[in-house]
Amino acid sequence: MTRMAPPPSDPARTAPFAERPGADGLTLAAVGAGALGSAALIGWAVGDWRLGAGMAALVIAGATLVWLFGRLHPSIPEEVVIADWALVRAAADAAGAAVAITDRAGRLVCASDMFGRWFPGLETPPGLPVDEAVVERLTAAGRSAWRDGAGAAAPFRHDGGAIGVDVQRAGAAEDHLVWRFSRSAGAHDLAGQARVLVGGEGGQRLGDAGVMAVIVDGEGRILAANPAFATRAERRADASLTGADFVPLLTADRGGSIRFAREGAQGVPLRMIQVPLGVEEGATLLLLIDDPAGGGANAGAASGHIQTLLTMLPMGLALADRDGRFLFFNEAFVQAAGIDPASPPLYPGDLVVREDKAAVADAVHRFASGRALSGDVAVRLAHLPDEPVALTIAGARSLGDAAVLLSLKDSSEESRLKRQVAQATKMQAVGQLAGGVAHDFNNVLTAIIGHCDLMLMRHTPGDSDYDDIQQIKANSNRAASLTRQLLAFSRQQTLRPQTLQLPDTISEVSNLLKRLLGETVTLVVKHGRDLGPVRADPGQLEQVIVNLAVNARDAMLPRGGGTLTIQTFAVSAAEVRRMATDMLPVADYTAFSVADTGTGIPPEILPKIFEPFFTTKEVGKGTGLGLSTVYGIVKQSGGSIFADSRPGQGTEFVIYLPVHRVEAGGDARQAPRQRLGELWGSGTVLLVEDEEMVRSVTERALARHGYTVLTAENGEEALEILDRGDPIDLLISDVVMPAMDGPTLVNHARRRMPDLPILFMSGYAEEQLRRSIDIANVGFLAKPFSMQQLAEATRERLGA
Structure with a gap:
């Protein structure tokens, strides 16, 4: 990494003339010969030999005086200095600095190893691989050094740090510039300061305290070491370790103990402390301390x-x-x-x-x-x-x-959250499955109930088949209630929410509860104060209370009875905030609890109670849909339900329903739908249904009530009927159909007939469909439906 100037010529050829042997005699002889020659020329020219002899004597006398003065006051001959560039390089490397030396011609004649690492390629100052502005500052510093003997440049950024520059004019003839580059103190040059400390008096003091110190760069080369380390590593305090590899100087045994390689297995184990010194060269200060016990004296x-x-x-x-x-x-x-x-x-x-x-x-x-x-x-x-x-x-x-x-x-809490997420995911998947099964099952029940209604039109009470038909219809309605439970669990049932007071709803269902609970169970009802109104389907809310009460009764029967307590109370937003739970949004709630004194629920079963088809009852005594239905109704109503139980101490369910704010002038209850007196009608109805059994029974029912019915199996076929130009008074369509669904069909139909009345029929929830169907002025008929419900919905959409 060092560049040096070419060697000088032979010293004998470059010595001064005055120092050669016989130089004085030759000089006097030359002066005498010159004087005699000059006298002869002058005497011949003027024709007077005496004048020539006088001039010769005068010249010889002057030369003699000059020679005598030179002997008495000899001049110091100018010597040629021979530069030992190898010595200069060693001195620069020992100083631990980046040094470069240039001559008057601007050539780089010598550079230290650190200069080569900082500026690869050994560029000649001031032409370094830096910004032009920095080059200009370096050029100005060089000019100052040639003019004034010294110069300096402001620190500049290079290789992740700040570098300062000092320039000095040097040499016997002052014909060289010494450029010294160093990390700026303002840039926190920890590595440079540490090298000075370890290599100087500070390193000696550390050694006196029994601490061996060494600085190693990112490649494992030693940058500096104190005498204590050199003594142990090389057995000489003055050993030069700069540039040596650090790792081979140490060894580690199978037990993880570190020792000096020269001392071998008999050496004293070392405890090593690592102190990073910043980004420069990845320098690290390592402090080594003798550790005879393998863990230090302390x-x-x-x-x-x-x-x-x-x-x-x-x-x-x-x-x-x-x-x-x-x-x-x-x-x-x-x-x-x-x-x-x-x-x-x-x-x-x-x-x-x-x-x-x-x-x-x-x-x-x-x-x-x-x-x-x-x-x-x-x-x-x-x-x-x-x-x-x-x-x-x-x-x-x-x-x-x-x-x-x-x-x-401790991952117990994390595991609990994972189980809750898995449970929620499973509940959602089962809910989607239950909704799809209920939708398909509703189509079957619609056909069964419809055909039962058609058959009852041909039979009167007392006929041999009348009771059988009624039994089939009753069982179909019971199956329809099971599908509603599935839809309630999956939150896809059709709700008719009203603004109501919880005490009123509980009072209306109390008589039914007393008959369901029996004589061994005591019913206690308590109402709190300042209860706000809630918005829910009263029929579904009554089902929630009945399901919870029936489960409580079954839990108390093994004990011969007990007490069922239903209590209402208000929960303010401030109280919810103090509860600090993520499961309940901060709002005002009207809540009610259903608590029993039964056997309780085991902890391992409690997280599963809201799963569909999960039951602890004997086979044939429970469907496993009771609590899942409760959960679905509460969630679809915007509320939350929590269960708390301890084996042997009973169970308590708490339902939180958000308080409904009634706007000024608003009606707290929905007015009941006006009953239609006459179910017969007239007009042309376009019926679109992909299920043949549903399409057939619906067509027959509408025809029996006086309507002209046009049928289509899918949306494309229905559009073809509309394009024929036949007058259509009402479009009845299923929502979910292959290829073109009901909403898409209605959008196309409204372009042809903007005022065409629409009646959708589906086994999914009306609220869910209305959120996904952005079509105004449409009616909805939930499956399964009876012929009377179909006739009423048709008359209502036709405005009869």
Whole structure:
């Protein structure tokens, strides 16, 4: 990395003339000859030999005086200095600075190794690979040095740091410039300061205190070392280690102890402290201290302090020795690992299932005997074999007998949240399945109920078939109630919400509850004050109360009866905020609780009670849809439901319904729909239904009530009928159909007949469909429906 000037010529050829042998005699002879020659010429020219002789005598006398003066006052001959550039380079490298030397011609004649690392390619100052503005500042500093003897330039940014420049004119003839580049003190040159400290008096003081100090760059080369380190590494305090590789000077045994390579296995173990010095060259200060006990002289005290610190930390931490035996674990580790304080484990492998013991033991021994690294091992704890957890293992140093640090996070809360998310996902999937099944089942029930109505039109009470038809219709209606429960669970049922007061609804259902509960169960009803109105479907809300009451009765029967308490109360937004739960949005609520004194619900069953088809009753005594229906109705009404139970102490369900704010002048209750007196009508109806059985029975029912019916199997066929120009008074269409669905058909039909009345029929919820269908002035008929409901809806849409 050093550039040097070419060698000078032979010294004998460049010595001064006055220093050669016989120089004085030759000089006097030359002067005498010149004087005589000059006298002869003058005498011949003027014709007077006396004048020529006088001039010759005068010249000889002057030359003699000059020669005598030179002998008495000899001049110092100018010597040629021969530059030893190798010596200059060694001095620059020892100074630990980036140095470059240029001559008057602007050529780089010498440069230190650090200059070559900072400026690869050995560019000649001031023409360095920096900004033009910096080059101009460097040029100005060089001119100042030629003119004034010294110059300087403001620090400039290069290679992630600030570099200052000093320029000095030097040399015996002052014909060279010395450029010194150094990290600016204002840029926090920790590496440079550390080199000065370690290589100077500070390093000597550290050595006197028993501390060996060495600075290593990012490539493992030594930048500086104090005499104490040099003595131990090379057995000479004056050994030059600058530029040497650091790693070969040390060795590590299987136990992780570090020693000097020259001392071998008999050497004293070392404790190493690493101090990063910033980004320059990746420099790091390493302090090495003799550690005869493998953990330092104060290892016992340090280990005690470490254990005190680990006890205070909230995460589960434990220490193990080189053989893998536990030395310490804090309370958080005990909780996370499920450790019984009465019989603590001896090894980390004792905490996990049998299949994971070998992996844990191998990891502990690997990290105990290797370098101070860390890693995670996925294990299954013995007390929670179904939930894998991450056991973090790290090699420990300078902690006495401890060689491994183990960390185990208490994941019980995380596992609980994961179970809740999985439960919610499963409930959503089952809800979607239940909604789809109910929709298809409603089509079947629509056909069955419709045909029953058609058959009843041909039979009168007393006929042999009349009772059988009624029984079929009754069973179909019972099946329809099951589909409504499925839709309630999936929150897809059709609700008719009204603004109501909870005490009124509970009072209306109280008589029914007394008959359902029987004589062994006492019903207690309590009402709070300042209850706000709620908006819900009164029939569905009554079903919620009945379902909860029936479940409570069944839970109290094994005890021979008990008390069922229904209580209403107001919950303000401030109280909800104090509850600090994410499950209940902050708002004003009117709530009611249903509490029993039954056997209670086991903790492992409590999270599953709202699942559809889940029941603890005997086969044939429960459908498993009661609580799932309650859950769906409450959620679809905008409320929340919570269950609290302890085995042997009863169960309490609390339902929160948001308070409904009635606008000024608004009616608190919906006016009941006016009954239509006559079901017969006239006009042309276009019926679109992809299910043949539903289309057939609906067509016959409409025809029996006086309507002319045109049928279409899909939307495309219906549009063809509309394009024929036949007068259509009403369009009745299913919502979900293959190819073109009902809303798309209606949009096309409205372009042809903007005022065409529309009646949708579907097995899905009306509210859900109205949110997804942006079409004004349409009616809705929920499946399954009777012929009377169909006739009423048709007359209503036709405005009859």
